[in-house]
Amino acid sequence: MKITDKHNEKIANMxxxxxxxxxxxxxxxxxxxxxxxxxxxxxxTGFDEKQLKELIDKKVTFKEFFQKAKLNPNAHMIKGVICGxxxxxxxxxxxxxxxxxxxLIDELAKGKPMEKILRKTI
Numbered sequence: 001m002k003i004t005d006k007h008n009e010k011i012a013n014m015x016x017x018x019x020x021x022x023x024x025x026x027x028x029x030x031x032x033x034x035x036x037x038x039x040x041x042x043x044x045t046g047f048d049e050k051q052l053k054e055l056i057d058k059k060v061t062f063k064e065f066f067q068k069a070k071l072n073p074n075a076h077m078i079k080g081v082i083c084g085x086x087x088x089x090x091x092x093x094x095x096x097x098x099x100x101x102x103x104l105i106d107e108l109a110k111g112k113p114m115e116k117i118l119r120k121t122i
Contacts, residue, residue, distance in 0.1 A: 045066070
């Protein structure tokens, strides 16, 4: 599938706090916890719970969310297909970061061990 500029703009302008409840519902349906969700978000972005709450309360867009984030240096290790797109082939940096987050949450919901989700290397 081809990602268009319109698609990238739509993702950039989505409010993170409007998507967060869907992330939480997805993982809780699969018997994972809010704490685990926050651990995944923290690993990718560096945001702790307080910062995450502030960003949700401020209704930041994904663009603002990732501008403020300190992306994990191992984020490039997140590979695979999410929403029909191969993550490592996404050219728009912001769209790629949003898909990184989507992929991590998908892996959490599918029951993958945290060590693998967080790309822990030995």
